[in-house]
Amino acid sequence: MTPGSRSVPDIAELQPGITTGPGTRGDVRLVGQRCAACGTRAFPARLRCVSCFSDSTERVELSRVGKVDAFTVVRQPPPGYRGHVPYVLGQVVFDNDLVALSHLVGKPVGDWRCGDIVASYAFELPVGAGSVPHRTFAFYPASPQDLAEA
Amino acid sequence: MARAFVIGIGLTAFGRHPDRSVEDLAAEAVVAACEDAGVEWRRVERFYAAHVNQGVSAGQRVIREVGPSGIPVLNIENCSAAASTAVREASLAVRSGEMDLVAVCGFEKMQHGMLLNVHPEDSPEVATGATVLPMRFALMAQKHMDRFDTTLEQMAGVSVKNRAHARHNDKAQFRTELSLEDVLGSRMICDPITLFQCSPTPDGAAAAVICSESFAARRGRGRAVELRASGLVSDIDEQAHNVFDLEMVRSNAAGVYERAGIGPGELDVVETHDCFSVAEIIACEKLGLCPEGEGGPLLESGATRLGGRIPVNPSGGLLAKGHPLGATGLGQIAEIVTQLRGEAGKRQVEGARVGLTSNMGMWSSRIHVLGV
Numbered sequence: 088m089t090p091g092s093r094s095v096p097d098i099a100e101l102q103p104g105i106t107t108g109p110g111t112r113g114d115v116r117l118v119g120q121r122c123a124a125c126g127t128r129a130f131p132a133r134l135r136c137v138s139c140f141s142d143s144t145e146r147v148e149l150s151r152v153g154k155v156d157a158f159t160v161v162r163q164p165p166p167g168y169r170g171h172v173p174y175v176l177g178q179v180v181f182d183n184d185l186v187a188l189s190h191l192v193g194k195p196v197g198d199w200r201c202g203d204i205v206a207s208y209a210f211e212l213p214v215g216a217g218s219v220p221h222r223t224f225a226f227y228p229a230s231p232q233d234l235a236e237a
Numbered sequence: 238m239a240r241a242f243v244i245g246i247g248l249t250a251f252g253r254h255p256d257r258s259v260e261d262l263a264a265e266a267v268v269a270a271c272e273d274a275g276v277e278w279r280r281v282e283r284f285y286a287a288h289v290n291q292g293v294s295a296g297q298r299v300i301r302e303v304g305p306s307g308i309p310v311l312n313i314e315n316c317s318a319a320a321s322t323a324v325r326e327a328s329l330a331v332r333s334g335e336m337d338l339v340a341v342c343g344f345e346k347m348q349h350g351m352l353l354n355v356h357p358e359d360s361p362e363v364a365t366g367a368t369v370l371p372m373r374f375a376l377m378a379q380k381h382m383d384r385f386d387t388t389l390e391q392m393a394g395v396s397v398k399n400r401a402h403a404r405h406n407d408k409a410q411f412r413t414e415l416s417l418e419d420v421l422g423s424r425m426i427c428d429p430i431t432l433f434q435c436s437p438t439p440d441g442a443a444a445a446v447i448c449s450e451s452f453a454a455r456r457g458r459g460r461a462v463e464l465r466a467s468g469l470v471s472d473i474d475e476q477a478h479n480v481f482d483l484e485m486v487r488s489n490a491a492g493v494y495e496r497a498g499i500g501p502g503e504l505d506v507v508e509t510h511d512c513f514s515v516a517e518i519i520a521c522e523k524l525g526l527c528p529e530g531e532g533g534p535l536l537e538s539g540a541t542r543l544g545g546r547i548p549v550n551p552s553g554g555l556l557a558k559g560h561p562l563g564a565t566g567l568g569q570i571a572e573i574v575t576q577l578r579g580e581a582g583k584r585q586v587e588g589a590r591v592g593l594t595s596n597m598g599m600w601s602s603r604i605h606v607l608g609v
Contacts, residue, residue: 102361129477137477157383157481159375160428161366165353168366176372178479186479188367201383214364223365 245274403553
């Protein structure tokens with residue numbers, strides 16, 4: 088995928104509500120949860136708090152900029168995956184201490200390094216037998232504007 | 238609690254068995270375990286069947302072959318740790334005094350191809366390509382390389398060592414040696430994990446007969462091996478925080494060592510879950526065989542080879558023996574029993590008296606300490 092695909096049109100969401108709607112640059116915020124009882128945050132949101140198991144949780148929009156903690160280039164895709172191969176999956180630490188497992192896109196697969204600074208954007212992925220385009224999220228190399236807004 | 242002993246083990250060859258049913262494979266292992274124990278099937282009081290993708294109530298289908306004796310059958314699915322979970326439940330049943338003699342069998346006919354973290358077809362994990370299992374261990378490997386300067390050669394060295402060990406194991410799927418160049422030069426699957434750093438996916442079955450202290454006392458201890466302690470810990474790090482780590486192995490090992498009354502320094506031999514090469518390196522750290530971050534140098538030093546300070550995976554491990562999900566945990570236990578009996582032939586760890594198995598299923602760790 089090229090950075091040009093960031094401005095994803097209004098298509099079905101893979102996981103409804105997991106991000107905010109895309110901004111003009113295709114930028115999205117991931118939406119997690121904060122526990123009203125103990126304050127623990129989690130991404131993605133669950134039925135209950137992951138720490139105290141309270142059901143009194145609220146949705147929270149998370150900051151877009153994060154750091155690649157680990158990554159791998161998947162060269163042999165699993166059955167059912169319809170996207171581009173090879174692809175990069177990484178663990179991104181963002182909004183202080185949350186971790187997301189995410190596609191990393193926006194530069195050649197061999198150029199990723201632990202410690203890369205990234206930001207969340209909308210990302211289009213073909214899904215299912217019909218390869219129907221869906222909107223999900225991915226982390227791209229953070230631009231100066233991403234950093235300025237963070 | 239009272240004590241529990243393994244008095245019989247049985248294994249099929251791990252490999253491709255296209256012409257045999259899974260029931261047939263499992264029945265072979267159960268009958269072999271009963272013969273090894275010197276007990277008649279009709280005396281077994283309960284049967285634990287461990288399997289992952291073999292259909293519902295596969296244990297009952299196995300009993301139909303071995304002998305429909307009317308005993309209770311329990312089917313246990315716990316991903317790759319199904320069999321060691323079943324052994325733990327079986328040992329607790331005899332240690333509690335409920336049972337005197339039980340049989341456990343893990344079995345699996347595998348699909349060809351890559352190991353998957355199976356999700357429903359319409360799940361986002363499938364759509365995003367996140368079900369590819371080596372990915373999780375590739376992430377751990379990248380992090381380990383980044384934090385501790387672990388090298389590609391050290392990780393590939395796990396495959397070289399375990400393939401060398403398996404030369405002497407006639408139940409192993411792969412019994413030919415590989416060089417470091419072979420392993421590093423094989424096809425890249427998920428960077429930095431190459432094909433020969435992924436465990437193969439054979440068919441196979443492994444069984445054990447487990448008895449109570451009083452049963453063992455009545456018939457004489459003989460070649461019995463004691464199940465001294467076990468533990469089961471399920472993961473919080475990934476389920477709550479999306480962090481892939483083997484911290485569950487560290488916390489499980491701590492509890493098991495305490496219950497067994499030993500420390501890692503007292504182990505003579507270890508079978509650990511090397512589903513991918515890096516898993517053995519990290520598990521050695523989590524099991525306390527070396528300090529955190531030094532799993533790479535430990536491998537390189539030769540300490541974990543046969544003849545080294547603490548041989549790890551003398552059977553060849555999952556990387557060479559193979560990884561038939563439901564059977565894997567009992568494959569490990571059978572190896573430790575063989576080692577502690579002194580019956581491992583050319584792969585014998587001299588004088589081994591205490592051994593450990595560390596088995597992992599998705600999001601869980603199962604550890605057993607066995608001794609003579």
